[in-house]
Amino acid sequence: MRRTLHVVAAVIVRDGAVLACRRLPEKSAGGLWEFPGGKVEKGETLSEALRREIVEELATDVRVLGELTTDDTDLEEVTIRLSCLRCELVGPAPETSSDHDRLEWVATDRLSELEWAAPDLPAVRLLSVSA
Template sequence: MAKMLEVVAAVIQDGDQFLVCRRRAGKAAGGRWEFPGGKVEDGESAADALRREIQEELAIGIRVLGELTTDDTLVGDVVIRLTCLRAELDGPRPIESTDHDSLAWVAADDLDQLDWAEPDLPAVRQLIASVT
């Protein structure tokens, strides 16, 4: 049986744009885009894990608004269960990331122009569908 990895990601909307982050080369899915986030630690809620990960990666605060999607994606011999939570900034926009080599703010109808990490695709499709 495949190992399960619980992961959360922030779908941060500011105006009509969403924050997207490109994974550094050398990491799994390096060079591909994703919503920022990370692993859920034992005993953490998804929202608590997300606030912690965003503070660690982007040095910003967020307000978690609710769940957008939860999907399982088999990557190698691991099932990644990614819960994407809608969020908004609690302060200024981030300017750098400890885990990514690029940050961008992208309108929903331009999200399909990016090369996405596979686990993020269901949330991307839902966001695109919500604006068309």
């Protein structure tokens, strides 16, 4: 039976741009761009998991505004169920990340110019259309 991994990501919007993060080269999907976030742990809501991950990865905090999309992506051994939540910063703008080598604020009409990890593509397409 195929395992499903529940993951949550922050679509942080600031001044018409969205925070994109490039994965460290040594990580799976290294060098690809993604929205920051991580695995949902047992007993956590999506919002709780997201806020925990943002504190861990980016040393800041967000306010969750609502869900943008939830999509399943089948990878070799697992299905990733990624819930992307619209957020705004309530802490300082992140400058570094524990899981990424580059952070960039990208205008929504430029999101398609980056090479994204497969699970993030449905949200990227949705954001690009609404640009």
